[in-house]
Amino acid sequence: xxxxTFHIISLGCAKNTVDSSAMTQLMTGSGYQLSERPxxxxxxxxxxxxxxxxxxxxxxxxxxxxxxxxxKGQILIAAGCLTQRYGxxxxxxxxxxxxxLGTRHxxxxxxxxxxxxxxxxxxxxxxxxxxxxxxxxxxxxARMVAVQGASAxxxxxxxxxxxxxxxxxxxxxxxxVSRPLEAILGEAQFLQEQGLHELILIAQDTTxxxxxxxxxxxxxxxxxxxxxxxxxxxxxxxMYAYPGYVTDRLIDVIASHPQILPYLDMPLQHAxxxxxQRMLRPAxxxxxxxxxxxxxxxxxxxALRSTFIVGYPGETEAxxxxxxxxxxxxxxxxxxxxxxxxxPGTASEPxxxxxxxxxxQDRYExxxxxxSSISLQNNQALVGSTLDVLVEGYGGGEKKSAxxxxxxxxxxxxxxxxxxxxxxxxxxxxxxxxxxxxAMTYDLTGVAxxxxxxxxx
Numbered sequence: 239x240x241x242x243t244f245h246i247i248s249l250g251c252a253k254n255t256v257d258s259s260a261m262t263q264l265m266t267g268s269g270y271q272l273s274e275r276p277x278x279x280x281x282x283x284x285x286x287x288x289x290x291x292x293x294x295x296x297x298x299x300x301x302x303x304x305x306x307x308x309x310k311g312q313i314l315i316a317a318g319c320l321t322q323r324y325g326x327x328x329x330x331x332x333x334x335x336x337x338x339l340g341t342r343h344x345x346x347x348x349x350x351x352x353x354x355x356x357x358x359x360x361x362x363x364x365x366x367x368x369x370x371x372x373x374x375x376x377x378x379x380a381r382m383v384a385v386q387g388a389s390a391x392x393x394x395x396x397x398x399x400x401x402x403x404x405x406x407x408x409x410x411x412x413x414x415v416s417r418p419l420e421a422i423l424g425e426a427q428f429l430q431e432q433g434l435h436e437l438i439l440i441a442q443d444t445t446x447x448x449x450x451x452x453x454x455x456x457x458x459x460x461x462x463x464x465x466x467x468x469x470x471x472x473x474x475x476x477m478y479a480y481p482g483y484v485t486d487r488l489i490d491v492i493a494s495h496p497q498i499l500p501y502l503d504m505p506l507q508h509a510x511x512x513x514x515q516r517m518l519r520p521a522x523x524x525x526x527x528x529x530x531x532x533x534x535x536x537x538x539x540x541a542l543r544s545t546f547i548v549g550y551p552g553e554t555e556a557x558x559x560x561x562x563x564x565x566x567x568x569x570x571x572x573x574x575x576x577x578x579x580x581x582p583g584t585a586s587e588p589x590x591x592x593x594x595x596x597x598x599q600d601r602y603e604x605x606x607x608x609x610s611s612i613s614l615q616n617n618q619a620l621v622g623s624t625l626d627v628l629v630e631g632y633g634g635g636e637k638k639s640a641x642x643x644x645x646x647x648x649x650x651x652x653x654x655x656x657x658x659x660x661x662x663x664x665x666x667x668x669x670x671x672x673x674x675x676x677a678m679t680y681d682l683t684g685v686a687x688x689x690x691x692x693x694x695x
Contacts, residue, residue: 239311241355243271245279247304249297250287252384252440252477252653254318256393258285260380261317261347267380268348276304281313281351285344286328288320288410290579298331305334313337313354317344319410323583341396341411345380381425382417387630388667389436389652390429394422394460398442399449400480402507403518403585404547404578407442414443416451419463426468435628435669436473437464438651444476445483458488465495472669473497473628475651479504482520484529493536499648500537503572505545509564510557513550518585523564530568541649543572548605549598550578551589558601562608571616572655573609577602610679617656617677624687625649627658627672629665645672647682656680 244265248258261283262272273279282304286297297320304314315337321328322340329335337350382393397411429437439460441447448456457476464474474497481504492498506526508514514521534540546561565573577598580591627645643660650656660672664686676683 239278239280239309240271241280241311242269243273243279244281244283244351245273245276246283246285247276247300248285249300250285250289250293250319252391252438253393253396253442254285254287255384255386256382256391256440257318257341257344258283259384260382261285261344263380264345264348265351270348270351277307277309280311281315282308283315283317283347286316286318286320288318288323289406290576290581292579294320298328301328301332301335305332308334313351315339315347315350315354317347322410323406381428382421383425383429385429385432385434386652388434388628389438390434391438391440392422392425392429393417393441394439394444395441395447399446400443401518401585403516403589404507404550404581406581406584409583411442414446414450416447416449416453416456419451419460422460423463423467426464426471430468430470433667434471435667436475437468437471438475438477439464440477442478443480443483444478445480445485445488455485455487458485458491461488461491461495461498465497469497471497473499473648475499475501475648477503477651480520481506482522482525484533486532489529489533489536499541500539501541501543501648501651502533503543503651507545507547508550508553508557508561509546510553510560513553513557513561516552516586516589517547517550539648541571542568543574543651543655544570545574545576546605547576547578548601549593551586551592553578553593553601562605565605565608566612569612569616570609571613571649572651573606573613574654575602575605575609614677614679617679617682620674620682621677622674624671624673625658625682625684626669627660627684628669629660629667631666632663633659643686645670647672656682659683661685 246258246262248255276282284301287293301316313336314334316328316335317339319341321338337354384391395416397414398407399414445457447460479502507519511521625647627647629643629645631644633642633644641663643664645658647658658672664670671687672684673687674682674684
């Protein structure tokens with residue numbers, strides 16, 4: 239086993255994926271080699287998620303499995319959100335962990351590995367009260383991007399200053415720290431030089447970008463700058479927009495720049511004002527209706543995605559019905575849902591977790607059933623139209639004549655939305671026009687247009 243090999247597992251959201259990519263850059267830049275198989279790596283790194291209960295359980299399970307199969311000389315490091323929040327408690331729960339890194343100290347991964355190789359004993363490294371928030375942004379030792387095929391996530395900020403009662407992110411990540419504009423633009427240009435087709439902007443709250451830098455309408459300003467600096471990138475996608483901060487200027491920028499996809503992910507969490515007030519979320523539903531109407535008027539092809547929580551403490555059947563009615567009226571193109579997860583230390587802790595698990599599950603299923611019929615109808619309305627599709631892979635068997643190509647349209651963010659299934663094998667990494675021939679609940683089917691101009695695989 240080569241002592242300079244490492245294997246990294248990234249759990250949770252795209253923000254974690256970017257941090258894992260940055261750690262990988264630091265390791266390979268220091269002479270370490272990435273191994274795709276954990277049993278062949280001397281160093282095992284798990285970038286954990288600690289956002290909600292199921293995510294914590296998955297992180298502990300992955301760590302426990304690696305620890306139980308550790309070979310002599312292997313080093314196991316737990317990094318990320320779970321360790322940031324719970325520190326050495328994670329090492330106590332999973333014997334066999336050799337090192338701990340929190341979210342504010344991922345840039346110390348190489349130093350920690352070297353220390354563990356010399357001493358082979360746990361070395362706690364996690365954000366402690368009094369540490370300078372955003373220290374990693376000052377050092378900026380690696381590009382904050384994660385490339386996946388012809389797409390790339392680009393993190394524009396970290397941390398969050400919102401007071402959402404159910405959310406542990408501020409406890410994990412700290413307050414908002416926007417990255418310098420010059421660094422973001424430099425990374426966008428780098429990705430353009432690599433031939434990337436899609437740039438996905440992420441943060442805990444993209445609409446809050448620049449607030450700590452004194453920049454008004456920071457996301458709109460940033461988008462304009464990226465469009466000018468990286469004009470050859472075909473698609474720019476915006477994720478995680480906070481309700482109440484989608485400004486008129488932001489709408490205008492999205493509407494007036496063809497590079498910026500007519501897609502917006504705006505997690506609303508609920509639709510009943512009383513529930514939103516208990517969540518410490520924006521509770522002005524009139525603003526939501528007015529803003530979505532403005533967006534749809536300015537951006538006719540707009541694809542809307544949102545996320546909702548069911549079973550929040552005190553949620554009555556009538557309040558849940560308000561949510562169902564809201565979803566039926568707005569008709570989101572994409573929608574995700576979570577059952578409330580009790581998180582100690584959050585502002586919602588005094589409310590407890592009074593709604594029975596079976597009620598949460600029932601509401602979750604009813605919500606997703608309501609959305610599935612809307613999603614199918616929205617997809618059926620696209621039959622006969624032509625969409626540009628970014629081809630990402632193949633399906634349907636090994637024979638080229640029987641193969642299928644898999645891709646995404648502007649309506650589909652990676653991993654969380656649907657896909658377009660295309661007859662034939664098309665070049666991976668290219669954007670091709672596809673005539674939509676069929677619709678399923680979440681996915682579309684179609685055939686490539688202008689086939690003669692497309693180099694087939």
